[in-house]
Amino acid sequence: DAGVIQSPRHEVTEMGQEVTLRCKPISGHNSLFWYRQTMMRGLELLIYFNNNVPIDDSGMPEDRFSAKMPNASFSTLKIQPSEPRDSAVYFCASSLSGYGYTFGSGTRLTVV
Amino acid sequence: KQEVTQIPAALSVPEGENLVLNCSFTDNAIYNLQWFRQDPGKGLTSLLLIQSSQREQTSGRLNASLDKSSGRSTLYIAASQPGDSATYLCAVLYQGAQKLVFGQGTRLTINP
Numbered sequence: 001d002a003g004v005i006q007s008p009r010h011e012v013t014e015m016g017q018e019v020t021l022r023c024k025p026i027s028g029h030n031s032l033f034w035y036r037q038t039m040m041r042g043l044e045l046l047i048y049f050n051n052n053v054p055i056d057d058s059g060m061p062e063d064r065f066s067a068k069m070p071n072a073s074f075s076t077l078k079i080q081p082s083e084p085r086d087s088a089v090y091f092c093a094s095s096l097s098g099y100g101y102t103f104g105s106g107t108r109l110t111v112v
Numbered sequence: 113k114q115e116v117t118q119i120p121a122a123l124s125v126p127e128g129e130n131l132v133l134n135c136s137f138t139d140n141a142i143y144n145l146q147w148f149r150q151d152p153g154k155g156l157t158s159l160l161l162i163q164s165s166q167r168e169q170t171s172g173r174l175n176a177s178l179d180k181s182s183g184r185s186t187l188y189i190a191a192s193q194p195g196d197s198a199t200y201l202c203a204v205l206y207q208g209a210q211k212l213v214f215g216q217g218t219r220l221t222i223n224p
Binding site: 031033042043045048050055056091093098099100101102103104105106108 | 143144146148153154155156157158161201203205210211212214216217
């Protein structure tokens with residue numbers, strides 16, 4: 001398995017633009033998690049899905065953030081409109097019923 | 113409140129030393145505990161996963177132990193090398209939960 005695949009690896013965008021981050025979990029995993037990491041706040045859980053259904057989105061900072069998982073092999077995290085304070089590294093992780101998490105390489109987002 | 117604590121926040125040792133990283137958790141009703149490594153600008157790499165019923169796991173020069181009664185886990189690194197320099201994160205999946213609780217990490221530097 002190629003692991004959890006995230007794209008793009010780097011994204012630079014202007015304030016106010018829409019940003020879409022993508023994630024392909026490990027085949028067969030039934031849980032998917034979106035995290036954000038910054039120097040100031042460390043690793044924060046934004047939202048997670050179980051069997052493609054959003055379970056807990058209490059970590060999503062604002063209505064500008066939304067996430068979808070249309071099928072078991074794909075998820076997106078969208079920010080619209082983006083702001084400079086959204087600059088961070090966004091990680092996707094997947095798990096099979098909690099038996100160990102596997103993280104993707106992350107997307108480094110810079111909003112200027 | 114279910115919390116995970118890692119002390120110290122940073123550790124610097126000379127090459128070749130054996131060392132121990134500590135992780136403590138506040139609730140011993142855990143499902144499993146996972147140790148990760150994160151290199152600067154990179155994603156999280158899983159090192160070892162210990163199930164609740166296990167006492168330790170080993171991989172190469174790494175050994176992780178789990179003591180639920182005392183709420184502690186340790187990561188032992190034998191014969192440390194400069195390539196071991198990274199941030200090490202401990203994460204707990206509590207019983208009945210679906211999301212990991214992370215410690216703040218220990219930043220390890222191995223000096224040649």
